[in-house]
Amino acid sequence: MDPTTGEFQIQIGQAKIPLLPLLKTLGVQEKQIREAWGNEIAAVNMQKGDAGTLDKLYSRLVYKPEPGADQLTKIKAIAAEFAKTELDPEVTKRTLGKDYKNLTPEAILDITKKLIAVNRKEAESDDRDSMAFQQVFGPEDLISERFVKDKSGLRQLLWKATAKKSLDHIPSGVFNKSIQAALIGSGLGSSLEEINPAEIFDHQTRVTRLGEGGIGSIDAVPAESRSVQPSHFGFIDYLRTPESGKVGVDMRFAAGARKLGNNLHTFVVPVKNANTGETEYKTPQELADMPLMFPGEDKSDLPMVAALVNGKIKYVPRKDAQYTVPNMDNTFSALTNMVPMKSMVKGQRVIMGSRMFTQALPLENAEAPFVQSAKFDGDGSVSHEDEMGEKLGAVKAQFAGQVVSVSPDEMVLRDKDGNKHVVDLYNDMPFNRKTFWTQTPTVKPGDTVQPGQLLATSNFTDKGGTAALGLNLRVGYTPFRGRNYEDAVVISESAAKKLTSQHMYQHEAEWDDNTHVGKRAFVSLFPSEYDKKVLGNFDDNGAIKKGTVVNYGDPLVLVTKKRDQVYGKVHRGRAGAFANETITWEHHSPGVVTDVEHTKKGVSVVVKSAAQMEVGDKITGRFGDKGVVSEIVPDQQMPQDAQGRPLEILVSPLGLINRVNPAQIIEAALGKIAEKTGQPFKIKDFDNDKDLVDMAAKELAKHGLTDTEDLIDPETGRKIRGVLTGNRFFMKLHHTAESKGQGRSVGGYTAEGTPAKGGSEGAKRVGMLELGALLSHGAGKVVRDSKMVRGQANPEYWTQFMAGYDPPLPKVPHVYEKFVGQLRGAGVNVVRTGTKTHIMALTDKNIDELAGEREIQNAETVDWKGNLKPVKGGLFDETLTGGHGGNRWAKITLHEPMPNPIMEEPIRRTLGLTEKQFRSILAGQEKLGDKTGPTAIHDALKAINLPRAIEQAREDIKSGRKTLRDAAVRRLAFLKGAEATGVHPKDWMTTKVGVLPPAFRPVSTMGAKKMQLIDDANYLYKELLESNNVLKEASGLLSDVGNERLSLYDSMKGVTGLGDPQHPKNVERNVRGFLSKIFGDSPKFGTMQRKLLSSTVDLVGRAVITPNPDLDMDEVALPEDKAWEIYKPFVVRGLVRRGMPRMNALRAVDERNKEAFAELNAQMNAKPIVINRAPVLHRYGVMAFYPRLTK
Template structure:
């Protein structure tokens, strides 16, 4: 099908960057530079005396991965490679040097998609949006006047706060301890006398209040020695007097600011220099600790801000003051803490080892390093189980950024300001897409053009404008730099040949605020209108016609779309679908030009090379995934779209993935919609669906689940898998093989045996008869217990895969486990009443009725509609985009093209009317519909057209639940709640009132006693039923005993007195 674009702007000068580059680049930096930095930081390591040994890390190497991606997933292994380090141990006493390469850890390797495979499961490390290192200036409002303060935030080490008091004294507060006048800190950093301090600030401290003089007057310490002792006393309160000497104080305080314990980091140094107006060109050579020059600069800035009544503090929510920490940096930070432990262990071993025989491998224990790597990937809050409902879900998980996690915020502490949309987010963080729950605003998504600079600060590209002319030069700006320029929006009209802006005054962002600016004062221009939005939001057509809340829901619900057996690309798209499907890395793409030689469901073979005779023609095989289980239990599957003999070029799509169609993202189906109220069945967002959708499997999806069982070696003997299971009928065993494992292709239902297993029972005293049987038949007569793996309650499907792991075959298993069997079951789910459907505009609903084809309303030509939506669900929700999509979709279907209409510069209403006219449809998109039940026309015209709908991962089959027999609560003896616990519903207050209202006293008594928690009564009722006897009177329910116990807990002595006479009338049938 051809494409037709309604975009008003030309293709952007800069093509979209790779959408998962942020992860792959960070991991690559860690492997090439981050690990080197880490080893250099801890090298050399000397023994405590610094006279015996020196250990140096001279290099490292990362081997090739031990498995490929497919085998790691199949065998539940980690995709990792061996990390080895080269060590050089120098024995200073005898001048001997020993070099050795040792194994340090199995290090997880990143896939090309930016994910990790840990224990066979795909995981992703989500980047963290954290406060930037460096200096920040804040203000405290005291009696109507602002008094400025600053915080110096290092990467590692203590925080220093410098604050101004209303009396004009400037104090320093180190590590949140008691404050000390800043003059004492100056003396510690090298300004020895008061005269030196006054001279240093002679140019800065020129206001009405002399802050430096006031501080010197307040300072009780007058010399450097006194300053050290004074600061030590505040940092270590309660220290004995004999420890308060100058030497002790100096050693402790100098140690705090030493480079081993204090690290401002390259980012912190850059931000500090930038904020103080110092050069940032030579950051790498500058010290990464706090210097006298830094403290003087910060105090001078505080004095300058205090003297300026218009001065404003730094905005901590501004993206210029926040940065993103990706997988490489997070991993380096985690390993650094464990390297410090490893260093202490090495020094301990150096002091106790025999110098003559000591080798590097003897003193380096890699267990600390290995546990750090393992813990990071398995327990860190930022290392997450990848969501894989569809490929867009995968893509957006990789582009997710969170403010939560270690060193970040918590949901409880985060206020409104940090969650809110900020003007600095433009082009960097999507203002629309964020979760709706407690994480709102804390978990956000990157905008499509956003990139990270070397300091982890988000940047976005702009086109340069010179003297009112738009150029093709692209400049990336961070949020702080951007606030110094005037930036025009991308839809400002300009001459396509000369670049001259046609309007004299242009709408622009001036200092990040909206304004009207002369074209000569414009510095930059936006790249494209969807620059500000995430991938999912950019995939909503007519986004500019939807309310922001509904656009948020639309963005989030696209990620929940369950892959259909045959997904369809949308008739009305935005142009983002193709790029999103390609960058997620799930499609099979051609690596070189060639000809298709062989195609089947599992592989495609391409004969590469030119078409001329004699050209070397190498064959390349592309392996395809067939029904791989995703993390969301959907089927990841490839569908070849090429045929034998086809000529293919580099980059062409050879096979679609589980949610793409012809190389475009496809999350649902194009269906014929009518906006119509139908007999009350689509009241309140309910949806009426045609039976055709069920018959033609339009929304049918495949769901895979794996069930596993361990076969253990117990104290009483080993467990065995077998076909021969005691007390089980032939019907249950018919699909098991001789090992007791169900065969592939078997249809299984709830409680069917998947793996037959018997376990030895504990020995008991044998009767003479049992001893005789044992002597005749030997061990076979021994008692065994049936511990087979059975299919869970409420589940069914077809067995599509069996995996057996065994120690005999060399597989790694848990201690005590001799064999492990995994059974994979597939289930086809047709759409049914209770399933949730949604469009891309936040228009969601639950199916209330599936109507026969003949009952659906139909067009004049007899075509029945596929879905009926309630028109009342449009006006109040303000998502008119769905109506425009419906009109344009109908025209596109009739004219046979895919419409491309990007948000903010797509098809106009007039253009849609024109397209409908060309297709021979009414210009307003409304037609007379016939009622399928009566054959008569409806009174009013109805909006009809093609809409794109998705089946969401909220299916009735996962939620419906029934119980006949199940567990009870020990305390109340009432059924547990919820599907997961096999629970049921209890008779609550309102149900009791309903029965009381009908005067059903005996029914109510039964329900509250023998049908509920009257233990004795229900047991005797059961006996009465099986013996066909009359019921006895009910007893007291267990909940009454709970009430009595609670009253006794309140020191009220309650006695239950039973009536002597039993009334025979109480006995019931």
């Protein structure tokens, strides 16, 4: 309904059709319409009647319209289609007051009445996001749906199984494709980092409104759907959501939510009947119609109580509220419940705290928190940490019995009836990233166990089976030498050792035909790479032996590979034909090899290590108070309490205020008491009967403690008065300084010649935000350097630079040449005039200038079994294109002239054709004038007199008719463009297609399996050549080649990127044409923003930054290892200019001798570094600093 005019319309696809004619078609009388709408709105809609509405509805609604159908037939068909449209009776009863099962005329009238009432503010609009209107679908629904869709295939399998009366003939993995499509292809599945089991459990309760069957994309999510939804109360944790574009639509189920029996789509929550005291389970639909009291309100003596009524918080009479939520624990997810004292914490911090549990690393001596969150529905003796312990690996006995045997992988129990039960255990099971799961038995053979008794703990629990994801540390809230400003924290050496985390890394080597397996083969080719002592730790297959201790840089698997004999490439010497691809240990902490697994395809080595807390590592409490370790101070230098004990962690007191985190104070105080008594505090949350501040003060007084203390600075002997101290629980996060520390000089590059990302030496991006900041600074030369010098592969430039010369500025970037080439390949001619670039239609003349007589003869690329040798006459023919890396254009001559796909709209607008007419004429199904086919279009364009056509377009604009004027405006724009560029409309037709040089559409292989890497353009050129050949052959055999013409034209559109590929497999591969790649899925990921304006760069690094008061305001500390990498070209150049031979200079830098070190300092004093802090939201997000070395 248009609220300004009162006109009703129905939208079918992109078409909007007046509703009134439809209602009359369905048999609704005018009297009924006036009664429903009122005379005024009815009169407005009467004037908007459309005589062609019936035909529009019939053509759009009926699947197979009957040619020449009379009016009565059309009306019956339309009515039948609407009758098929199903509605949810429960939803319509709630929204319209009547349970409609189908879209009947009465239902449509009730819908319009509701719209009028909402527009007049006589009724409220429906809350579309309410749980009452939602259904929940799980993996089982998606998988079963896939099986239903593939019922024919399933029927064949069942027939085969019943016919043979055996499953032996059914191949394994027959359902893999369906299951993978349901879980991964739907976009609903997600890969886990698997830092700890809490993350796995957290994702088991994940619920989202995105993906298949939900909202199509993040951009389509309405703003109101992101807000806190009152109806989620009790069903979905209304706090737990990411801080990304998925906010509000990626959530977690509340702890109390349950499925209703076998009904997989209906969830219920437990509510307490205030009248009977019994617990009942209610659906969202049931709770939407009754007041739902908040926890504790049922105990209130007041006549009015707070309740949730129709999605709003209201005060209602006590007698009208029958049900209440038993406790707030039921309204949060399991991990949110592990945040203690949530009622004292800002909501955002609760969200962050619950997420931090999934990122906590396992510690060698982990502890359960001194202050825990007690379960509300008990006596307070059981906490959520106790409950979570079983999810994190604690194993408890399910029955009374006796332990028969215990091993690292399992334990066997015998019950009272003599039956044996095997309990499987995780024994150093690696997770996806860098941690592992292991369980330790707490019983021994012969022990008698009782139900609920602890049988095993894990590296994520304490010895009692309680969740233990961190440590309790003595904390002080005081500034310390400027080192703990804002998010920075200072810890003691003993705390760093206590926070030693457990890690496990998997290293795999795959064998292929080019691999020379074995230690002997490696030593014969690289005899001086490692000494005998190191090689003694390896088996004959080149894998390190189990139990070996490895340090940074030590080899794990000796790998020698024969370099690919790419056609046309020559290797000098025997060693030059082989590459040392040894896998090494790249972590600062030593490791122990725990497993070595040999297979026919390769070898896998698993290494376990323990890493102490380091400067730059991240640490957090449970209230979102995340920080970075800025300094590790010797214990004897840390502030000490009255007992002479050094504090273990110092944080800024400002965090209590700006983070709205008063719960920290209570935890610190109660933790201090728990440390003294050895008993943890288990506190019920949202307990209205207990004042936490008062309780903490009384407990401190009871145990003779205070919240603040006078500390002693051992270095000066000065007393620091009134410092808030205590004991708090902290976790070490997986974002360690080692993983963040990266540096790169010059290195690997992509096929486009841009610095490659990924790995410890991957390039970093100067993005659009950084570009904006640099331009705001006026740093144009920095921008130019990042594009021309550091933003592309420049081996000749760096060779000359390090040799001491002043090389000229590099040429135009390869990625820009590719961009221009792709535009030309799409049929767009790019002409540069001075500082301006003009784009126009690419003509046959332009293609001849690019390709000359070089014509592609077949669709082949290279011989994949013969060292990628180009196939003669194919897309990589050395004579035609230059072969691999060639820069020659070639062409494909079309059997018939075709419209340039990029100019399809100008052609249609100029000739006054619709898209359907255009394709019909092209296929020979309709005539243009007295001709048909491509010739008809070409002749019509050829007949255009540009000056006269431009004048006619102007006359049509002056005529004043809306439809004519709109078409004339567009036609005039295209005609004037043709006049300005000197390209007559007849040149919008083409007889040939330019073939992009191989340098911009490479082919290669990757990995041991020689997986083919083929640029999309090669697939599309192959389709084009095949379609052209089909048309050529059909023209001599068939009288009607319309479909073949359209196939050729669509193949051309596929190449340009204005259409999809013709072959279904290419659609599955997501093969895209030139313009589709240039535009990207969004401007941010298009070529212009992603590759031309922004780019990855060399001479770049990444690290964690922390406060350091010893530095000047324009200085920054740079890790020495990264400084050697980033400044390497400048140090070599400086040494060479001082007279040192280039090879000696390179050796000096590698050895880091005194001369090189002095030159490094000189270069750092002369050349500042540019630092950005992502996201760069203003110009000061990018600043220049002079670096000073740090370890």
